[in-house]
Amino acid sequence: MNGLHLFLDFGATILTVIASITPIVVFFIVFQLIYLKLPWRYLARMFVGIALAVGGIALFLQGVKAGFTPAGNEIGIALGQITQKWLLIPFGLLMGFLVAFGEPAVRVLGDQVESASGGSIKKNIVVYGISVSVSLFVGLGMARIVFGIPLNYIVIPGYLLAIALLFVTDKTTVSIAFDSGGVATGPMAVTFLLAVAVGITSSIGGRDPVADGFGLIALIALAPILFIMLAGLFIKIKLKRRGDNDGNG
Amino acid sequence: MLKELRNVTFEVLQAILPITIAVIALNVLFIRMPLVVLLQFIFGALMVMCGMILFLLGVRLGILPMGEALGSELPRRKFLPYILAIAFLIGFSVTVAEPDVMVLSDQVHTISNGGIPNTLLVAVIAIGVGFFIAMSILRISLGFSIKYLLAAGYAIIIILSFFAPEQFIPVAFDSGGVTTGPVTVPVILALGLGFTSVLGGRSKLGDGFGLIGLASIGPVIGIMLLGVILY
Numbered sequence: 001m002n003g004l005h006l007f008l009d010f011g012a013t014i015l016t017v018i019a020s021i022t023p024i025v026v027f028f029i030v031f032q033l034i035y036l037k038l039p040w041r042y043l044a045r046m047f048v049g050i051a052l053a054v055g056g057i058a059l060f061l062q063g064v065k066a067g068f069t070p071a072g073n074e075i076g077i078a079l080g081q082i083t084q085k086w087l088l089i090p091f092g093l094l095m096g097f098l099v100a101f102g103e104p105a106v107r108v109l110g111d112q113v114e115s116a117s118g119g120s121i122k123k124n125i126v127v128y129g130i131s132v133s134v135s136l137f138v139g140l141g142m143a144r145i146v147f148g149i150p151l152n153y154i155v156i157p158g159y160l161l162a163i164a165l166l167f168v169t170d171k172t173t174v175s176i177a178f179d180s181g182g183v184a185t186g187p188m189a190v191t192f193l194l195a196v197a198v199g200i201t202s203s204i205g206g207r208d209p210v211a212d213g214f215g216l217i218a219l220i221a222l223a224p225i226l227f228i229m230l231a232g233l234f235i236k237i238k239l240k241r242r243g244d245n246d247g248n249g
Numbered sequence: 250m251l252k253e254l255r256n257v258t259f260e261v262l263q264a265i266l267p268i269t270i271a272v273i274a275l276n277v278l279f280i281r282m283p284l285v286v287l288l289q290f291i292f293g294a295l296m297v298m299c300g301m302i303l304f305l306l307g308v309r310l311g312i313l314p315m316g317e318a319l320g321s322e323l324p325r326r327k328f329l330p331y332i333l334a335i336a337f338l339i340g341f342s343v344t345v346a347e348p349d350v351m352v353l354s355d356q357v358h359t360i361s362n363g364g365i366p367n368t369l370l371v372a373v374i375a376i377g378v379g380f381f382i383a384m385s386i387l388r389i390s391l392g393f394s395i396k397y398l399l400a401a402g403y404a405i406i407i408i409l410s411f412f413a414p415e416q417f418i419p420v421a422f423d424s425g426g427v428t429t430g431p432v433t434v435p436v437i438l439a440l441g442l443g444f445t446s447v448l449g450g451r452s453k454l455g456d457g458f459g460l461i462g463l464a465s466i467g468p469v470i471g472i473m474l475l476g477v478i479l480y
Binding site for chain 1: 265293299305311315318339345346347348395396400404423425427429430434435436438442457463464
């Protein structure tokens, strides 16, 4: 098992995660001492939770790094060698959905939206909305790799469309849409999907794998922003039409 | 607690099994990965599942309450500039040590041929996030719409993208996505929701969200500005 060593640097991973959360925890402790003065029992529970989350995310990251990334790279290299390049697009559609579906932060956002809305916006709507939109844009990202379309041709019109949609969408949908863009790009996308993309571009050849691979994250971040605002707009128009019909008769 | 563990376990299986099965199916149907890679993948998938169960439990038990405690304490400090300074510090401190930011700063170090020191880049990204978290808190306090902030932020990005050196653009766009990692997200989410929950006349749903979306803009602007100024 020469791949085993990849799992053995878990110590380094957990140290990185601990380092990443330390500043905010220190900040919290200062706040606790000066202002919050929360009861000790409550604090103890909170710190157990933080420790669980740190251990959990370290395991998750290590699993993705040591297990998913090498497999992703193999898949990418194999896909780059197939003669019918258009097959990359349906593959991108599938992988985009599955990657967003497995992203931990997407679940956390879904939970928070469901509880803040008192259950009227279901968690699954958020999770599926993000996954479907990421699916479409990873498909688009694959098309970009196949046809060599510059990133700017997609991202700049996308950003302009996002600005335009802002003014015709209600603010709750806007907030959730932009937050979704932030959570869609988690460790699954950034490490696993990027490994697939880099594998593809390196075996297609003639392209700069780094530059091609990069834009994928930008596309994944943009996807739910556009899709969720469009969906919100669609629902608004539909409700309005139904309302008008009710009013008329 | 036991019921929650069962629910979370079920949810994680539902989240991770589809991609696991898809990769194994791809392997069986037409890509023959080396056996070692396949075994590594299966072992990795098990780690991912266990890790995500612990993470989701820990987020609910510890990280969300921490963010919410910070957020709901903020409005009690009456002096707005002080509140904004604290909000800035929170945004700065959740980002400054985020592992993905380190990876990104290495990449920028490479594309600039070592012209941009890593610490400068990390500082720029963290300041970008801190600034937009403070702006979000200002917006919620004064009650103006999130749309203006988002529109202004995106317009600045589009304008800068015409002036920034070409090799900076993909990295800048990616930076917005990677800075909001799994540790940052729950802290910032809970911060916004906690802050709105104690302010009168704000809806949790309408005003409490959007901080992550805004926080993603800061680093993009920051990196493009670096490119414009230095090149």
